[in-house]
Amino acid sequence: MNEDISRRLREASEAHQPDRARMLARVERGTSGATVRHRTPSIGRAWPKAALACLATAAVLATGGLAVAGIVRTPPPSDTPTVPAVPSPTGPSPSTSTSPPVTPPARASAPPGSTGPAPTGTAPSGSRPTASESSRVGSGPLWSEGSVDPHSNTYWSQSNVALRNSRPLSALTLEVRIAQTGGVQNTGSWRTLPSADFTVTVQEDGGVLVYRWVLKPGRTVPAGQHAFAAQYNHAAGARSAARDSYHVDAQASGSSVTDRGGFTQTR
Structure with a gap:
């Protein structure tokens, strides 16, 4: 089925509005022709009319089904772009390590003043140097x-x-x-x-x-x-x-x- 046939079937399906009551009335008229003429038709003469009405109904339904199938089979174009998946890295992420800062030892503070003997004109007792x-x-x-x-x-x-x-x-x-x-x-x-x-x-x-x-x-x-x-x-x-x-x-x-x-x- 080429594109032109699909288009025509789709247009016909969209334009068609089946009249169920009319169809049933037509079928009834075909099956009750004896009432109009005030006589009972024979089975041989009534059967062709009923068969013809059924065939017409089936043709209408088949045409509508083909049109619907053509519409369903042809999906509308999508406006959403397809983004290709980006594979995630499998290796471990790099990390930067730093050595902890080294803290210098605390320095002892000097005493508030001299701890030696006070200067005098003579040597303090016990501080006299001895020779070696x-x-x-x-x-x-x-x-x-x-x-x-x-x-x-x-x-x-x-x-x-x-x-x-x-x-x-x-x-x-x-x-x-x-x-x-x-x-x-x-x-x-x-x-x-x-x-x-x-x-x-x-x-x-x-x-x-x-x-x-x-x-x-x-x-x-x-x-x-x-x-x-x-x-x-x-x-x-x-x-x-x-x-x-x-x-x-x-x-x-x-x-x-x-x-x-x-x-x-x-x-």
Whole structure:
């Protein structure tokens, strides 16, 4: 069945309006012809009319059914576009992992002030440095030794220099150099010789804290053993004295003598 026949059948089906009452009346007239003529027709003459009416009814119904079937068979075009399915990825989705931040350990705070002995003109009791045979440095009539005081602690330290001279000294300059290892600050100094005999200065020079004792003109250091000490705060923890040093210049009997050295840990 081509498109033209389908169209015609569809138009005929849509235009047709079957009249059931008329059809039944026609069938009745065909089957009751004897009443009109006031006589009973024979079976042979009435049968063809009834068969013809049935065939006409069947033709009308068949035509309508074909038209409906053509309409049903031809679906209307769809306005909804078909979207192809996109397959979902089968692999795991990438994830980005970050390392947890590393928290630095808490740093101990320094004490509110110096914990060492207060500076005085003479050595405090129990703080007098003692000499070690292995660290002694001698030059003629002058002998010296440097050490870190055993009373030093986590926040504060004291560096000692012990001097021994066999002859009186008419001139003396002692310099102690404490390396800046973090938080190094002057907290004082002392000596066993009279404070009025010396000019004392403390200053920072190129990352080094410098303590200097200078014997005033006309004063004399008698023969014997003497001590000098530099005190300072520093960053919390055990401080290394590997970069610390001292230097001694003196005059004895008209001759110049010089000593120098470092500081040993005594604890």
